[in-house]
Amino acid sequence: MRVTQSMLSNNMLRNLNTSYGKLGKLQEQLYSGKKITRPSDDPVIAIKGMSYRTELDRTSQYKRNIGEANTWLDTTDDALGQAGEILNRVKELVVQAANDTNVVEDREKMQKEMEQLKRQLQDIANTQIGDKYIFSGTQTDKPLYVDGVPNPNIVPGTTGLDADIEIDVFEAVRINVNTPGKDMFEEIDNFMDTIITTLQTGTGEEIGELLGDIAAGTNDSLADIHGTLLKSRADVGARQNRVELMEQRLDLHEINVTKQMSMNEDTEYAATITELVTQESIHQAGLSVGAKIIQQTLVDFIR
Template identity: 60%
Template sequence: MRVTQSMLSSNMLRNLNTSYSKMSKYQNMLDSGSKISRPSDDPVVAVKGMGYRIDLDKNQQYQRNLREANTWLDTTDESLDQVGAALKRVKELIIQAATDTTTTDDRQKINAEMKQIKEQLRDIANTKVGENYIFSGTHTNQPLYTDSTGPQNPAITPAGGQKTIDINVFDGISMNVNTPGADLFNDIDGFMTNINTLLQSGAPAAEIGDTLGLQTTSGGTTIPGLDGIYESTLTVRADVGARQNRVELMENRLGIQEVNVTKQLSVNEDTDYAKTITDMVTQDSIHQAALSVGAKIIQQTLVDFIR
């Protein structure tokens, strides 16, 4: 087979172009810090990278969900703390009203404060996070009470008012962020209404004590109805606290997962600079050798061919 000058030239140009392409690839890897610049460079790396990025996107969404959950739970816990403080004050006022030394006028003053506490408790029942009412179950656009002095909102159905709002916090894992408070605040409001009615009637100390079942022992003064409501409030608050702890655990878990997935993504796609620089220097040496040999083989002029 006769090897012509054009065949030598074509082969040389083709090989030089291949060499330039390889050097360009290594240069791009060093510039971008990534093994690939397009999926066709390495389909396996590209597909794995897409999977890792999907995992990171989901992780970030779960973290946003947990921040929202924290906002709801922190607000709920703070509101229940205010309820507990208000109930303690109610107990102090009842004990004071049931004392024989308290005059009728004093009881009316106590009743006036009781009315304000009742309104305050209704305001707490209508606590919002953003535009959402946190104690109204799934009726987040409806306040639990229509106004500070009005009745419980009839638009809140028993079914919806007791439902929880769940959000995803991990793959296949969800948790409720709200605390349906219709029953709790209805009990509180009913008790406060009875107290207001009793004090408004001008009942004497003995009648107040008997009606409310007030008992004084060595362990302190007990008011069964009020103490039961206070215990219910503590139970609800304990549940909120447990969910806050779980949110913290999930945040730690998501943080660990984010680090692991980011590391896997880096191993999958990031350039190994030491290896890439070595490969590029090697390819440059090969390229320079090819240029040198090609310059000797390829005859540049007719005179060189004749000689």
Template identity: 50%
Template sequence: MRVTQSMLSGNLLRNLSNSYAKLGKIQEQVNTGKKVTRPSDDPVTAMKGINYRTELNNVEQFSRNIGEAYNWLDTTDDTFDKVGSALQRASELMVQASSDTTTPDDREKIDAELNQLREHIRSLANTKIGDSYIFSGTKTNTAPFNVTTNKYEAPKDENKPTDSKDPLNKPIEIEVFDGINIQINTTPIQLFRDIDDMFDKISKDIKNEVSGSELSSHITAIDNIMGKILTTRADIGARQNRVELMDARLQSQEVIATSRMSENEDIDYEKAITEMITQESIHRAALSVGGRIIQPTLVDFLR
């Protein structure tokens, strides 16, 4: 077989072109830090990368949901803490008012402070996160206590004030993991109505100057309400603990997903740089050999 100069030149150019392509690919990997920059480089690695990235995006979204759950539950618990403090003060005032040594003027002053506590609890019932009222069920645009009518929002059915089908009592759930939802709101609007009715009865009895023994009955009513608040806070605390457990699980899942994605996509810099230096040496050798095997031309002899 006769080997011509054009064959040698063609093979040389083709090999140099392949060498340039390999060198360019390794250099691109070093620049980007990724094994593949397009699906055609390695379809299997690219497909796995899409799956790992989707998993990581889901974990990040669930983490944002966890943050929202923390916000609602912490705000709710803090609000009930303040309601409990107000009722504790109301109980102390009723102990004073029920004493037979308390004068009508003193009871009038007590009634004035009780009215302020009533207004304070009404304002707590209208607690908001952003633009959402947290105690209105799914009617987050509606304030539980209407300052215009000076009344709490009425249930759809007065005979079923805690009906779960009533939007004011519907739970708001948020997904914190695949298929796992946690209720982030509390629906105590009937509890707030009971508190308001209790304050109304206390005020009427003080104004009617009933006896101290009759006023003392309201202390038991306040204690019963405070018991309900403690029960509600216990439920909130249980959900807070569940959210903390899910948060820890998500943090571990994020680390695992990130590690998998890195192992699948990221290059080993030491190995890549070694390959680049090796390929560069091969390329230089190819250029040197090519310069020797190509026949000299007349121009070379005219130097």
């Protein structure tokens, strides 16, 4: 086959274009810090990168969910802690009222404080996060108490009052964030009514019997109510610990996925710079050889 001057020229230009393309690609990798700048550069790397980004987006959503779970659990824990402090004050007042040295006016003062403590406990039962009542099960739009009495719109046995509100915190992992409180606060409210009535009409001996119930921890006593409250708070604490562990797991998962994504698509600068220098040398050599093998034209001789 006869090799013509045009064939040599075309072949040299084609090789130079290929060399320029390689140089341009290497320079893009250094400028962008990425192995590819478009999916067509390497479809496998592109598909893996999409998968890693999807996983990171999902992890970010789980972390936002964990933030919401912490809000629910922390608010519930604070509310139950406040209720426990009030019950401690109730116990102090009952102990004080059982003393026969109290006159009628003293017990009236204690009764008024008991009434205020009862209303405060009802306010705690109506604790909200945003516009959601946290102790109403899944009926978060309904408070447990309205104007000092149980909400008439909440019917005992209604579906949802004792239901759990669960939040996704990881793949196939859900955590219950609410504490249904209707029965517990209803029990507290009824017991407060008993105390107030006893302070109004009861004798020192009857108040002493109430104190005996508290000390003995019999059914429907303040000790039992306080125990139920502490049990609920312990359950909340256990869930808080689990959420914290899940948060740590998500942090590690995010670090691992980010590392894998970086290994998949980030430029290895040392290797890329070395390859760029090598390619530049090859390109310069190609230019030099091309200038020598291309013969001069007739016009060059005429000059």
